[in-house]
Amino acid sequence: MSDGLVPVGEVIAVSTAHFEAQSYELNQSPSFGSLVLTHGPDGSGHFGLCSGAETAGIEPGRMPIAWGAADDDDEDIYDRQPQLRHVLRTTFSCVLVGYLGPQGALLQGMPSHPPRIHERVWQAGDAEIRAFFVSQQYLRFLLRADLEHVEDLIAAAIGHAYRAHGGDRAYLVGAGRAVARLLAGDHERLSAVLELLASAEERR
């Protein structure tokens, strides 16, 4: 499933509806709202939407501090302090939105088991994104996940799917309608998402 895909990190924490991964490259992480996937040696696979990233010290109690001064040269701080790459790490959080079903079908829904710790995380390619986002059922998980920036996450996820569909306006309209149905009772949230989607279309 991961042939040709770019590995971006490794799972370091899991729970029923969520997993966390450490990026292989410091300061790099999947884009907010983008689709990632993992797969285990038993053929299992999981899909997640990246809902946030953080860079901090690896050891407990070690806080990043300013190493430079205002009048420093432009030399990259990571070259000036080579140990930083080994004492900092970037982690990203993902909401579980789907899994690999029988015959390799990409299914949206709560998986029966979360991924295992230390499974590699791959950035989904356009083909996987198109195959996964045939429906908008995953939006229910996002709304239930009690996330802080859920409107932004919904809009970002749809935006990524829209671009993977080659900027197909019909896809965007369909996704917007699905959001409208789900958020029919929450006008404020719905407006926020639709505004973000409109600016996503302009950026395309």
Add this chain to the structure above:
Amino acid sequence: MALDVMAASSQVQTMAGALAAQAARMRVVPGFAAELLRTWHARSEEAQAYLEGLETGGIWPFAVPLEPLLSAFSVRGEPRDYAVMATDGSQIDADSHGMVRCLLINVGWAVITYGVKPHAWLSSRPTVHFRDEDLYREDEDGQQREMGDQMLGLLRTVAELERLADLAAEWREREDLVAVADGNLVRWEFGGRNAGSARTALLTRYTSALARFRRLGVPVCSYISRPNSREVANSVSLLALRDCGHTSDRCSQCAGRRPPLCESLRVLNDAQLLTHLRSGQRSALFRSLAPILQNYEAADRVLFCYLKLEDETARIEIPRWAAAPEYLSRVLSAVYGQCLRGRGYPVVLQEAHEQAVIHGPAREAFRRLVQTALVGEGLEPAVSLKRLSKDLRAV
């Protein structure tokens, strides 16, 4: 409440008063010291010859200045390409009230390269010591006794230097390499009148490790932050005594002063004495006369100088061979550069320390590891009742 703060408070007040009175008496000392330094800076050869010739400085350690006392040399900026390495250690102590007598020593290290290919290698390695020869030593009466905390600390010190020497061997192809140890290279604590066979054996390991750097051609130094040493102050005190023409401990310049001014110099430590240094300058080099150095190979006997930083003065100790001009400049540039990068403390020592330190959860994990291993072998870990009482703190 465990501490009767009220009962301590009046004693603390008395202490503060005594310190204030002492400070008042000592107000003239820095000026007197500065005058002495100026005098003997101009008579540097005489100072060196006199101090070399002294058989003893009394009970206070002193050092021989190899350059005029008020020397101040600006340290060259660090080179663009260089490599620096350091080790540090920590331990989980043998716990006689716990499950089993064992000692874990964790040596952490950092190797950092700067310039064209900046990189860092950070890691650590633990060793577990449980055999009798590691934990017991023969005392003066030939009895086997448990090694105390001080001895276990020496074992750790030796492990740190041996690992640093191993790293120096691995990296010796680099021309611009500097090794930095934490603390002193002059290991006073290995000496003493009744140094038993265990302490002597550890000293031999230490001096052998130190000699390896010379054979590898890798300059090594040690870095002491906020040093409290008074060897230079004691040397200046001895020079003051010489000048007043008396050989007794009474100075005619300050008849009636108790203590005499020349002895009062000892309230200053070396860093407080050498106030002429500006940020980025090193002091004169001094030769340590610590008796323990007689056990070091001649080329490894330790010299030291002070390095002024923005907010403090650090002490750098260096084996005699590495104080040769071609090495000294490299060492000081690297150390000073490390301090500038590290906001006042060498980055490489900070990172070595972080690799060595064992946090609370890791200590607990080690304890569980021991317990599981013992139970797995069918052994019953027996915890002493004293330990249980400390853990439970029952009421």
